[in-house]
Amino acid sequence: MVHGEYKYCVPDLQKERDNCPFDKEEVTNFIDGGKDKTNLRRKLEKYFLADPELQDKLSPDYLSHEDRYANELRKAVCVVRKLNEDENVQHLAGEMEGIRMLMGSGLGAAINKDGNPLAVHYAMFLPAIMGHGTLEQQGIWMSRAWAGEIIGTYAQTELGHGTFLRGLETTATYDENTEEFILHSPTISSYKWWPGGLAKTANYAVVMAQLYAKGKCHGPHPFMVQLRDEETHESLPGIKVGEIGPRLGLNTNDNGYLGFNHHRIPRFNMLMRFSQVLKDGTYVQPPNEKLAYGTMVFVRVAICFDTLRQLQRAVTIATRYSAVRRQSELVPGQGEPQIIEYQTQQFKILPQISSIFAMIFASRFIWETYNEVTGNIQQGNLDSLPELHAISCGLKALCTLDSSNGVDICRRACGGHGYLASSNLPRIWTGTTAGETYEGENTVYNESCTSSPIFLPRVLYITLVT
Known part of the structure; x- marks a missing residue:
């Protein structure tokens, strides 16, 4: 080629x-x-x-x-x-x-x-500003971020808490005298852990932290935080940032950790599209507290598309391999048949092809639902938001599970050759299985779900395909 x-x-x-x-x-x-x-x-x-x-x-x-x-x-x-x-x-x-x-x-x-290294900048940082920033905030940061003048990441998961967002420990305490938020990491477990691009690349981050104003905690809220000097790239005072170490895969995604030691940012840096803190410290609550999770919903939908494409790549490799690999002369003198002719090989590969089409239907459905609900939110209608949270959470869990298992089946279907790095299957698998744990580990589901995180999307698969 x-x-x-x-x-x-x-x-x-x-x-x-x-x-x-x-x-x-x-x-x-x-x-x-x-x-x-x-x-x-x-x-x-x-x-x-x-x-x-x-x-x-x-x-x-x-x-x-x-x-x-x-x-x-x-x-x-x-x-x-x-x-x-x-x-x-x-x-x-x-x-x-x-x-x-x-x-x-x-x-x-x-x-x-x-x-x-720039994936999270485009997949999460920019959408977070668009989704949670006011028009004025978008005007200031979006053009610079789009042009690459600033590079950002999305810092939510901590060493001690990921899926359970209400348990996040990073604090943002409002100081009325200076009109600033004081960001602090009170424990080692409160350090931000995993954000892609954080270790070396990003100089800004949208940080999720527990908002304190007038002595009361108002839950997790997003804040725009400069991490490094734009000229020297040195970390700013009160900020400790670095790399978390080698991972199973995706080792150039530049995953890092982030800690704060009473680091101050202007009041303006709280993303205030849905909730606000006024100059005197008065908190203006959002119409729905789950609006703060909008970036996560967007990413879950994107993960569904991402993992099905990974399975597409794997099943393409395995199918082509099965067509060219010959093995075991069943009838003496008639040569070795292509392994794709074996029913056992077909039982491995054909269900993965079917799964791809099921995931395509389901992912397109949830993407259309996301856009519809987002449009309704703009009009003040939040009725469909809980359903979107539930289905997107469950579908993310299901797509990543089926894709990861499917990629590994394809790898094994290629025998020893599938174990070679040159087959690309090991890299595809490590990239796919990461989805089973980022943005929420698959056995833990969003609190808005009322039933199994797998059941609803599995029904969705069957309904859309049939």
Whole structure:
């Protein structure tokens, strides 16, 4: 394969393609979301994957941890520069669609193989400002963040608390005399833990902290916090930040920790779209306390799409391998059959293909629901918010579970070759299984759910497919 174009196809695989009984292009268009999006994806792939700046001179598997991070950051910056400066890219994709493709698990994973240091900046930091900031706050921070003048992350999970948001220990105490919030990490377990891009890349963060005003706690709220000097990149006084160490995968996502020692920020830096603290410390509560979790809902929906794409990649590799791998001469003199002809191999691979289509239907449904509910919120209608929380939480758990298991089945279906890093299956699996624990571990479900987090989405699967 040269720059996205096949120059040679092995006979066994070509034979399977020639004998395909359905219209492959029609199915491709469906998976992409339409013919126009298929054309867009192919143009973007051809444009970016042919760029020498985005190619690896040496396989990342042979680089040190530091060099791998530097290499992926270099490529991520190159992509952003092209999106901001190259008229050809802007004409092809437009801003949001281009970012979605280039920062997600499709084309983005082909460019940044073990995680994108800027992924959380686009997937969570920007949406958090858009979702929770006032128009004035958006005007100040969004343009700078979009242009890459500031790089942010989303700091919610702590060493001691993740899914149980009401248990977060980081505090933001309002000082009426100076009109400032004092951010503090009172215990080691209150240190922010896991945010992508935090360790080395980000100089800003949207931080979730327990809001205290006039001596009363009002629960977790989002705050815009500068972490590092914009010129020197040194951490600011009262801020302790660093890397949490190597992970199972996604080791260039730059995950970090963050602690505060009575660090002060202006009152304006509280994101006040839904709730406010007035100059005198008076707290103005939101119409619904769960509005503060809006970024998490958006990310859960994005995770559903992300993990199903990972399963798509794995099942494509396993299916192609099954077509070209031959094994065990069953009848002497007739040669070894393709392993795809074995029913046991079909039992492994075909259910994963079916799962992909089920997840596509369900993910598109929840994305449409998210947009509808978000639109209703703008009009002051919050009736559907609890249902959105429940279904998105359960569907995230289900998609990550099925995708992670499916990828591992595909890996084992490729025998010893699936264990090789060059198959890409180990990297796909470590990237997919991460979804089972970030944004909430899968056996813990959102408090708005009234039944099993798996039951409702499983019913959704069946309903949408049938």
